[in-house]
Amino acid sequence: MSLTRSIGDTRGPHFYAEMGELISNSGxxxxxxxxxxxxxxWVPIHLVDLSEWTLDELRDRVLDIKLLGSAGLKQDLSVPQTLHPLNDHPLLREMLRMxxxxxxxxxxxxxxxHPRGSSHQCNLVSRQxxxxxxxxxxxxxTQRGFSLAELSFLKCLSDTLLPLMERHAQILRQAHHTETEPAHNLLEQSQLQRxxxxxxxxxxxxLSAREQEVCLGLLTGGTVPQIAEKLSVKNSSIETYLKRAAAKLGVSGRHGLAKWMVGA
Structure with missing residues (x-):
């Protein structure tokens, strides 16, 4: 199948169904x-790695890299036995000032x-x-590198994939911080998120990542001050995010959001 035809197919119901499945599996x-x-x-690949980097931008160095998921035919991609320090990673320079x-x-x-350095790769990066x-x-x-058409397609797709990746990372962080919560509460939150x-x-x-956070916070019973404290922002910022989300969803306030959630 040609890439041009494949890109056209992303407007079809199968693409949105698969995207919905990806969204529902965040975290x-x-x-x-x-x-x-x-x-x-749409773009043939053999492996995907999902990672979250924490940087010390004042000292131009990496504090931590967490692997948040990996899938594919790993046996086809060699991994070197000797790894250079993280601060020598080829991605670091471009990510510092982005x-x-x-x-x-x-x-x-x-x-x-470097890890995976002997393979062709395309990296999509977002900043928070x-x-x-x-x-x-x-x-x-052994295969050809990514073509300009494929890179262009992945760039367009990044508008959707990167916010999902940010949400995936956030859910995993929240799960780590709430391991002591009752299991049924976590289950209810997970079901609501999905x-x-x-x-x-x-x-x-x-919706932006912040707009999603505010909507989910309100849907799970959180107040504006509570959500503001959790996200380390002002109450007015939470109100702004809610207004933006409500405008996109075509609803008004928390009650409208709840009605939208149940399809009313």
Whole structure:
């Protein structure tokens, strides 16, 4: 199947169904596998890594890299035994001063000493404060690198994939911080999140990460001051995010949001 035809197919119901499945699996162990399944149909890839970087921007260094998911034919992609320090990673320089989302292409290099460096890769990167969410797609060096058309398609798709990646990372952080909560509370929150993302997908509405956080906070019974404290922002900022989300959803306030959630 040609890439041009494939891109056209993304307007069809199958693409949105698969995107909805990906959205509903944010924070789930199958998230990376679902992303691989979705992207591979339009741009052939063998492996996807999802990672979250924490940077010390004042000292131009990496504080931590967490792998938040991985899926694919790992046996086709060699991983070097000796790894350089994180601060020597080839992605770091471009990620330090970024303001807008990036697409970073790295062609396969023989005898690379960096993780996956001997494979062709396309990295989609977003920024939230000192964190960087990274989606890395790989091809083995025996295959051709990513074409300009494929890179352009992935850049367009990044508008959807990167916010989902940010949400995936956030859910995993929240799960880590709330491990002591009763299991039934966590289950209820997970079910509500999945239903919320499913409704967004069916409505073909895009909310920012902050707008999603505020909507979910209100739907789970949180107050404006509580959500503001949790997100470390002012109450007025929460009100602004809610107004923006409500305008996109075509509702008014918390009650309208609840009605939208149940399809009323």
């Amino acid at each position: 789930d162990e199958h998230f990376a596998a679902n992303m691989l399944h979705l992207v591979d149909k 303001q807008d989302p990036l697409l970073i292409q790295m062609k396969a290099k023989a005898n690379s000493t 404060s000192n964190r960087r969410c990274v989606i890395s797609f790989y091809r083995p060096p 239903e919320f993302y499913k409704r967004l997908s069916l409505s073909d509405i895009t």
